[in-house]
Amino acid sequence: MKKPIKPARENISPSDLTFALSTCKRCLWIKYWYKVSAPMVMPLVGTLSLLQEEFFQRADMPTIDASLRPGKVTKWSEFVKSKPLQINGEETRWRILGKYDLLSSNDDGTVGLIDCKVSDSERDSGNFYSPQLEAYAYALENPAAGKPVTVASMGLLVWQPTHAIGDNSDNSGFGVYQKYVAVERDHDNFIQTIGDFINVLEGELPDAGVDCQSCRYISARNSLDSL
Secondary structure (H helix, E strand, O other): OOOOOOOOOOEEOHHHHOHHHHHOHHHHHHHHHHOOOOOOOOOOHHHHHHHHHHHOOOOEHHHHOOOOOOEEEEEEOOEEEEOOOEEOOEEOOOEEEEEOOEEEEEOOOOEEEEEEEEOOOOOOOHHHHHHHHHHHHHHHHOEOOOOOOOEEEEEEEEEEEEEEEEEEOOEEEEEEEEEEEEEOOOHHHHHHHHHHHHHHHHOOOOOOOOOOHHHHHHHHHHHHHHO
């Protein structure tokens, strides 16, 4: 596959730092150089995420978790874009561009960043999602335009569906177990991860990931042409 002169996109999605980088570098490379991705059908994800975010709009931060600084959720579902990323002291062509879930304005002038999850996955840990949240924090602290802010806290707000509730068709739903997972700031790990990410993008077409279902399907589908 020939590498184009210029990538089809130069804005790095924060979620790609967790899922795409750890799944298949080949698919990741094609996504950024050709803007081609495998289709994903998750019809309920957007609806559930929106309901969760709406529930916490204007919430007092200590009511979400007692460890959080006094403040209130004042912004939600807004895009942030960073200045060009610097790796080893050199400016790259790449920037962070993504949409965070919830952002608080704290009484001390800092902000708190919260990423909402409706999930029952065991990987909902601070370590797994740290690069993604650090990417949002980087864009907030190093914005392409506007005033930078200091991100004092990051965390996951997880809703795990546990049971059905209600007594009739007009009053029914799902009960959830809610937990807040603090994500410690780890700028060094973010710089290492984003450096590895950019090295993949700037290199030649990588091999397919051994567990990549999309690459397996494409390979199996293409093999049928020789039958």
